[in-house]
Amino acid sequence: MSTCRWCTSFGDDVAKLLQRYCAGSWLAEDEEKALNDDLDKCLECVVVYHRAKEELPGLHRRLWELETSRLLDLFSHAAKDAEPAKDLSYIEEDGREIGVSHISPAVYEDRLGVPLSEVLKYPYLLASPELSEMCVEAICKMEEYNSFRVCCKDPGIYLLLVHPNETVRRWAIGAARSLGKVDRDDFYDLQDIFSCMFYIVELRIPQNFPDMDTSYDPTTKMTLLQPHLYDSKNSKNYWLGICMLLTQLDAQAMDSLFLGPDKQANILLCILNALKDEEPSNEMDPFWPVLQCFMVILDCLGSRFWGQIEPSQAFQAISQSPSYSAELESVRQQTMISRIKTETTYDDDMVTCSQMVYDSNTKVSKVMTPICCICVLLVVPKLDLLD
Ligand SMILES: [Zn+2]
Numbered sequence: 001m002s003t004c005r006w007c008t009s010f011g012d013d014v015a016k017l018l019q020r021y022c023a024g025s026w027l028a029e030d031e032e033k034a035l036n037d038d039l040d041k042c043l044e045c046v047v048v049y050h051r052a053k054e055e056l057p058g059l060h061r062r063l064w065e066l067e068t069s070r071l072l073d074l075f076s077h078a079a080k081d082a083e084p085a086k087d088l089s090y091i092e093e094d095g096r097e098i099g100v101s102h103i104s105p106a107v108y109e110d111r112l113g114v115p116l117s118e119v120l121k122y123p124y125l126l127a128s129p130e131l132s133e134m135c136v137e138a139i140c141k142m143e144e145y146n147s148f149r150v151c152c153k154d155p156g157i158y159l160l161l162v163h164p165n166e167t168v169r170r171w172a173i174g175a176a177r178s179l180g181k182v183d184r185d186d187f188y189d190l191q192d193i194f195s196c197m198f199y200i201v202e203l204r205i206p207q208n209f210p211d212m213d214t215s216y217d218p219t220t221k222m223t224l225l226q227p228h229l230y231d232s233k234n235s236k237n238y239w240l241g242i243c244m245l246l247t248q249l250d251a252q253a254m255d256s257l258f259l260g261p262d263k264q265a266n267i268l269l270c271i272l273n274a275l276k277d278e279e280p281s282n283e284m285d286p287f288w289p290v291l292q293c294f295m296v297i298l299d300c301l302g303s304r305f306w307g308q309i310e311p312s313q314a315f316q317a318i319s320q321s322p323s324y325s326a327e328l329e330s331v332r333q334q335t336m337i338s339r340i341k342t343e344t345t346y347d348d349d350m351v352t353c354s355q356m357v358y359d360s361n362t363k364v365s366k367v368m369t370p371i372c373c374i375c376v377l378l379v380v381p382k383l384d385l386l387d
Pocket of ligand 1: 004006008042043045
């Protein structure tokens with residue numbers, strides 16, 4: 001059995017190996033293939049490679065080309081092999097002919113497990129639209145088999161909470177929940193990707209950036225989500241993703257996010273502004289997920305929340321929102337009926353993404369939202385007096 005070249009090298013040797021790999025022309029053909037094979041199959045090699053890369057910023061542009069072409073090659077080959085083969089099929093009892101692919105779900109996952117983990121660990125790779133599309137295809141396929149499990153809080157998982165593809169969002173919500181709360185140490189590792197996600201909120205989830213170049217520059221840190229990584233036309237889904245993210249933070253991580261030295265105080269103002277936005281009450285109305293974000297933060301930070309936000313402002317933003325008034329009116333009318341309607345009708349077997357997010361924070365469920373609102377409205381003036 002051959003030995004990995006990246007993860008068995010130490011110190012300067014890795015940097016030299018990386019320089020030779022980047023230059024390409026110095027390598028024998030089989031050496032280049034062996035180095036790529038290691039990156040395709042061994043996650044430790046991937047980690048050693050990316051750690052060495054951090055120290056060599058001059059190589060980033062060329063390495064970005066090598067990384068994206070290596071990964072695209074892998075994903076597209078696996079996708080091709082997973083397609084139903086022309087010469088392989090079986091007949092179902094009802095007479096239908098079902099195509100069989102050349103590789104089993106287990107082989108497919110085995111081939112793409114390390115590459116997908118690399119993309120989730122280093123999510124700037126998703127800035128490539130082609131690679132992002134291939135990853136989406138792979139995650140959707142693995143969701144069919146229910147086979148792709150994660151064991152680390154990789155930043156890409158949280159980034160995919162706002163992805164336009166519902167299956168991907170559903171997978172990301174499940175993965176984030178399975179990994180448990182993000183504590184303060186995790187938070188520092190994930191901070192950069194959270195900032196990218198919050199930056200879109202600060203920009204009010206724009207549908208386009210007329211004055212900005214959104215293409216990714218591989219020589220700098222990723223600071224902005226590329227337009228293909230979120231659905232700008234559906235701010236409700238974006239806020240649902242943000243809500244899920246906030247729900248996963250433990251008290252210390254939330255503290256670092258909103259009260260720490262690099263605090264994202266602007267997000268609280270964005271929440272207030274989004275609550276006030278005059279959106280028509282329709283399926284894409286972001287009011288409830290935004291309010292849910294408000295409640296999750298309030299629940300976690302307690303009275304320190306009011307040091308960041310003026311209680312009367314919050315009171316007005318919620319109570320004057322058309323969505324809130326409409327819901328209150330609807331609750332009033334339904335007091336005659338025993339059952340409070342839920343957000344949308346859905347199959348018993350099909351749990352929507354929003355239900356998954358709300359279920360993550362059982363203290364504040366959608367069905368309870370009007371009542372919670374009333375609680376907030378009762379609590380806000382009291383806290384105002386206390387402060
Ligand atoms: Zn290795």
